[in-house]
Amino acid sequence: MTVRMRDLVGGALDQLRYEPTAKRVRAEADGAVLAQSERALLVWEPRRVVPAYAVPVEDLAAGVTAPPVPAAPDAPDGTGFAIPDVTALRVLDPRVPFAAHSTPGDPVGVRVPGSDRVVEGFCPADPALAGHVVLDFAGPDAWYEEDERLHGHPRDPFHRIDVRAASRHVEVSSGGRLLAASARPLLVFETLLPVRWYLPAEDVTAPLVPSGTRTECAYKGEASYWSVQTPDGLVRDAVWGYPDPLPDAAQLRDLLCFFDERVDVVVDGVPRPRPVTPWS
Secondary structure (H helix, E strand, O other), X not given: OOOOHHHHHHHOOOOOEEEXXXXXXXXXXXXXXXEEEOOOEEEEOOOEOOOEEEEEHHHEOOOEEOOOOOOOOOXXXXXXXXXXXXXXXXXXXXXXXXXXXXXXXXXXXXXOXXXXXXXXXXXXXXXXXXXXXXXXXXXXXEEEEOOEEOOXXXXXXXXXXXXXXXXXXXXXXXXXXXXXXEOOOEXXXXXOOOOEEXXXXXXXXXXXXXXXXXXXXXXXXXXXXXXXEEOOEEEEEEEXXXXXXXXXXXXXXXXXXXXXXXXXXXXXXXXXXXXXXXXX
């Protein structure tokens, strides 16, 4: 009996998952080391699609205290976003706050040494994670694996990106108006996500309006965004690019990518269906 890997991964999303890492992990805040551990775990709460780091309590520089804010309600089944090609569950991507938990446990505060600042933490009620505190990645000022700074969230060892040059002819349009056409795209294949078509800026003919939106990808770096003027009006934040990508995605520097979810994409004369993702 066979199983499609996508179904195997999607079928586990309703479980509390963890994976040990051999990397030394460090979190810093206000110029102090908040946590440093060679025994960290990557932890995915049920329906979470990116992991957080959990460290043993004894590897916290100043221990734990009461939660910094009142406990938020748990994340009900209707919270989150659809990825129907992966799971029927509503997934919790990084936009869903850390405080919205999907597994039993206790919220705690993690003290910053020499400061009144407190970072959110969570102690899942599971024997395999006993004695560990899951930390809000957005709480400290910086995270490091060994001496390399992390961006966005911890890297998932079971997630990867592949960038491939192609000669496929890609046309992007909206409301019948051509926005871009290129026969020299770079294709990005990322685990459980749609193929993305990155195009040279000179092959984009649509008027682009710079946006103040910025996001961070753990694998590609900080993304800048543009809105697109179309016959149907302004499509906000429909295009993004990486002016200064991380080494794993260096080929994407200054290329532009459209959200397939919001525009029409034709590849080699064949229209592609719009994918349903958290960015639809």
